[in-house]
Each structure stands twice: as C-alpha cells, then as structure tokens.
Amino acid sequence: MPRGAVPDPKQIAPLVALIHQEQFTEAEQRAQSLLATFPESGVLWKVLSVAQVRLGKDGLAALRQASELLPEDGEAHRNLGAALYDRGQWAEALESLQRALLKQPDDVSTLIDAANTLRKLERPAEAVPLYERALTQDPGEAEAHNNLGNAWLELKEYQNAELCYERALKLSPGNAQIHCNRGFVRSAQRRLAEAAACYRQALASDPKLIDALNGLGNTLRDLGDRREAATLFRRAIEVDAARAESHANLGAVLFEMRRVDEAVASFKRALELAANHVPAQLGLALALRQQRRPEEAEEQCRAALEADARHVEALCLLGELRADRGRFAEAEALFQRAIDADPEHAAAAYAGIATHRRMSEADSAWLRGAEALSARPLSLAQQISLQYALGKYFDDTGQYDRAFEHYTRANESTKRYGARHDRERLRQRVSRIIQSFDGRPGASLGAAAESELPILIVGMPRSGTSLAEQILASHPAVFGAGELVYWNGAYDAFSADAARGGTAAASVATLAVTYLERLRALGGGASRVIDKMPANFWYLGLVHAAFPRARIIHMQRHPFDTCLSIYFQNFFNIGPYANDLGDLAQFYGEYLRVMQHWRRVLPANALLEVPYEALVEAPEEWSRRMLSFVGLPWDPRCLDFHQTDRVVITASKWQVRQRISKSSVGRWRNYSKHLGPLQPLAAAAPPVPGSP
Secondary structure (H helix, E strand, O other): OOOOOOOOHHHHHHHHHHHHOOOHHHHHHHHHHHHOOOOOOHHHHHHHHHHHHHOOOOOHHHHHHHHHHOOOOHHHHHHHHHHHHHOOOHHHHHHHHHHHHHHOOOOHHHHHHHHHHHHHOOOHHHHHHHHHHHHHHOOOOHHHHHHHHHHHHHOOOHHHHHHHHHHHHHHOOOOHHHHHHHHHHHHHOOOHHHHHHHHHHHHHHOOOOHHHHHHHHHHHHHHOOHHHHHHHHHHHHHHOOOOHHHHHHHHHHHHHOOOHHHHHHHHHHHHHHOOOOHHHHHHHHHHHHHOOOHHHHHHHHHHHHHHOOOOHHHHHHHHHHHHHOOOHHHHHHHHHHHHHHOHHHOHHHHHHHHHOOOOOOOOHHHHHHHHHHHOOOOOHHHHHHHHHHHHHHHHHOOOHHHHHHHHHHHHHHHHHHOOOOOHHHHHHHHHHHHHHOOOOHHHHHOOOOOOOOEEEEEOOOOOOHHHHHHHHHOOOOEEEOOOOOOHHHHHHHHHHHHHOOOOHHHHHHHHHHHHHHHHHHHHOOOOEEEEOOHHHHHHHHHHHHHOOOOEEEEEEOOHHHHHHHHHOOOOOOOOHHHHOHHHHHHHHHHHHHHHHHHHHHOOHHHEEEEEHHHHHHOHHHHHHHHHHHOOOOOOHHHOOHHHOOOOOOOOOOOHHHOOOOOOOOOHHHHHHHHOHHHOHHHHHOOOOOOOO
16 A cells, blocks of 8 residues: 555545444444554544544544644644643643644634633633633533633632623533532632532532532631531542542641641641642641641741742741741741732731731831731631731730720630630539549559659740740750640540549559650650640649659739730630630639649649749749759759740740840730729739749
C-alpha cells in the first residue's frame, strides 16, 4: 500500500455507524484492523480514539495521531483537548482547544471546554468572554451559566456571579452543584445565613455532595456552631475519604474545639492525600505550636510560603512563632507584610501587632486600618480578634471607655460559639473535689513518688503565673514546660477508678509514674521542671498525694485586676466563664473556696503563696524566696528573666520579655464604673500576704 493511502469512504461509514450505535468494542477492533493497512489515516485514528475513550480506555495516543493527521478537523483537536483536560494537563489542553476554535469558532462545547481550562490555569478573566460567546450560541446552556458564575466568583465580581447562578437555576432548578455554588458566592460576601440555606438546598437534592457538606460545615463554623460543622466534615469524609479538603476542615474545627491531638491527626491525613495542601499545612502548624513543637510548626509555615510568599495566614502564623521566641521586631515585620499583601484579610496581622507591643497614638495608620477592616463583613473569629485588638489599642492609649466597649463586643461575640458557663455544675464539682480530699492527702493516700522534679505554678489566669515561670526558668537547673494538660484528666481518671472500687494508692501511683515520665521527657535532664497550668489549683490534693515533695507556687493578684485581665484577653484554651464578668466573679469565688481548703489540708511546706503585687514591688526578694522554696540556690540570671531565650506561647509572652513594671497593679481603677458584677469579690478575696 503506498504511503499516505486512505481507506475508501465505504470502509469508514460502517465504523461511524458503529460509534453511533454505541458498539464501541467492535468499532475499536475494526479501526485497529484497518489501521494496519492505512496507518496514516487520520479518520481511522479519530474513530479509534472515540471508541477507546467511550470504552474508558487510554485513548490519548490515538487522539494525538488524529489531531496531527487532521489539522483542519476542529473536532479532533477538541477531543484531544478534552482528554488532556481530564488528565490535568491544562496548558497543553488549552493549546488543542484553541486550535479547535480556529476551525469551529462558534462550537458551544469547545468554547465551554476552553473557558473551563482557562479557569484551571487561574485565568478567569480570559474565560469570561468564551462563556459569553457560548451563551450567545445557546442561551439555554445551564452549564455555561453556572461556569460563567464560577469565573465571576473567582474574579470577586459577586453580583455578576449571583446573576449567572440565578439564570442557571431557572434552567436546572434541581441542580445541587449550582445551589452549592450560589452558597459559595454568598459565603464570599459573608451573607452566612443565606449561604447556609443554599448549601442545605444543595444537600436536599444530593445529600452526598461533598462541596456542599464542606461549604455548610465552614459556614456553620463561622457562625459559631462548631459541633454541627464537625459532623458535616465527618459526613464528607464518609462519602470520599480521599478528599484532603474534608480532613483539613475537620482538623480546623477540632483545633478550635481544643481537641489538638485529634486535629493533628486530621491535618496529617490531609497532607498524606495532598502533600502541598496549604490549609492543612497551616492548620498543622497551629496545632504543633500548641503542642510546643515550634520547629516543626515553622517548617509547615515555610512550606506554605514556598507556594505563596504573600499568603496572609502563613505570614501571620510565622509572626506568632517568632513572637513566641521573643523576636518581636521580626514578628511585626511579618505582620506588616501580611497587611501589605492583603489588608482586607489581615485581621490576625492587626491583632498580632497590637498584642506584642504597647500601642500609642502614633499608631494612627494601624488604627485606621483596623477600624476599616472591622467594619467589613468578617468571619466570627476575625471579628473577635479585631475587637480585642482595638480594645488593646484604646487601653494602651488611655481611652478606657472606648477600650471597654470593644472588649465587651469581643466577649459578646465569643458567646456566639454557644459555649455557656454552668455555675451550678462548677460549684458541685468543687464540692466533690473538696470532699474527695477532706483530710491530709499525702497521709490518706500514701506517697506514690518521692521525686522533687515537679514544680507547679498555679493561680487564676493572668495572676502572674507566666512571670513566675519565666523567673524560675531562667535558672540553669530549671526547665519551664509551660501549661501541661494533665491533672484535669488525671483527676477524672482517679474519680472514675474510685467509683469502680479501685485502690486509691494504686491509682495515684499510676498517675504519678505517667506524669513523671512526661516531665523527664520534656526536661532534658533538668533537676526541676515547671508545669504552669494555672487551673491545676483545682487538683492540688491529688498532686500532693502523688508527689508529696513537689513544690506548689500559688500566684495571687487583686481579683479585679485578675478578672479584668482575663476579660481583656482572646484566650485559646479557657472556659466560657472568661466572657462574662458575672461568670468570672462566680468562678473566682469557687477558686477562692478550693484554695482555702488546700491551705487547711496541705502541709505548710508544700505551698508557697506569692502575691503578684509584692513580686513586682520587690522582685529580687520574692525571686530568692521562690528559689529557696523549690530547693535551689540563688542565680542572678533570674533577675534578667526578660532576656531568657525560651518559647512562651501564653498571652503573657510579651510581658515576660520586659523588665518588671508596676503599671498593671491597680489597673482596674481605670474601669471602676464597669465593675459592678465583680463587686462581690472585694469582700471575698483573702488578705494578700505581705512581702517577706
């Protein structure tokens, strides 16, 4: 057969008929047979490619041959472009689709395919006119209306997007994906209740639509309903466990629910599925930071910034990690980079700047930016962080009524997450704790460990616990482990074991061994390890039973200063009592009740009470006394605690890097007219011990 010979049309017609009759296997076999005779027949390659694609086979080689041998055949180029698109080879797909459009400029399917490809290449502005050309040819093409809406959404032209989705829904009212896309555009406009309604409509049509499950979950998370959001993300994972987005979303909401270990597992699963999934990288970084794994957290941030050097969330989180190490100038530079990159999404950056230094009226540009951003539609978390930041600015600049107004807004907004402080439940729990340890704990339960390794620093949050830890951790024999989550669960396990009839001494011994192993792993050979979880004051009876030789430092501060400082902080890990002054007063009263009990039952040498006001008035005297109490010699580095290089992630990370100041003593007087709910504490607070 001469080179370039082509089959007779009579040989082609039956093959085309087989394709129309959907007899693809026979069409494939006949085409392959004829190609042995006519290897350069573009028509045969085209028939073969169509048959293979319809059979679900890899027809790419045949598609390429058809496109090359039929340069004037727009359909052949379109078929190749569609196959390349399905493989994610979008640049090459676009080239083929553009060649097809040169031959068939008004073909609706080719126009839509080319526009879709441009969007995959992040060129939505070029996609818009192609969709519009397709709709000129076929105004009833619902897919084109929907995808044009997607392009407008990517361009942040929300009204145009909304109009396109409305037109698409008129043509296809039961289309779940279009309802879902309408939810996306309303979410982007922060019309969250309307967005939720759209996602619910989508799920009514298709309960397994993953985009809608994730969209509704994220919307409910923004509205404060974290539990329902977690349920939706889990449903999305049940539908398709290979979708990284669903695992990352579940991780994010678990992290916000303070379930950090579970969040880490979800983020890691997302990254197993998609190694460069930026939300999972940053979520994992946040969780690793809480687990005191700063090097690993920074590694995740850097990976995210490699993909996008202007990524606002990554810049802000890296700034926080630098601030944790006391590198505040570097942190502020990163926060400012985030603001410069995208001021409309930089709430965390504005908050970071305000948190990590003292603000002044010279920060007028910061104030204008923060106030302008706070007036925009934001997620609930962003609203809250900005209100706390504005409160900090006005507090620092002496505008106390305006400060209190913003702090109140922040706390009231936080209540929208749905968590509520149960006063009666707390009262009953404290009573049970007191009853469980109504005698001298060490004598009644026996010594489970003779170690002197543990130092516990307890007290209400914002009572000076971080300052005390920083002072002691500046001693070369001491390691500051921060706020360890242990004794709350240990007490619950001890109580459950007792309810089952377990032996108290055996239960305490088990708890002691586990805790001691953890301290040794963290301490790296230090002779003392500090656990600075403030709320361990609830469990001092159990602590003493497990470690009779452990030393407990109790920080005390004026109740008004303590409660206001709590109210003014955007805490990560604290109960809902912090968001209401009345709840704070009740919580503080229960704290006083349990501490009075421990003073009665613990031996005098187990507990040192340190008044914050006395510590800042006479830092060397009280620092020496704390060191003597824990059995260590004096070291002058403890007076230069602000220079100690260590990671601090608590709200006091900036303050503990400054020299001691008396400015926070009596701060409550600036807010005296707002303190009505705290007045019962004026009489309830115990007398503060004098200086040594």
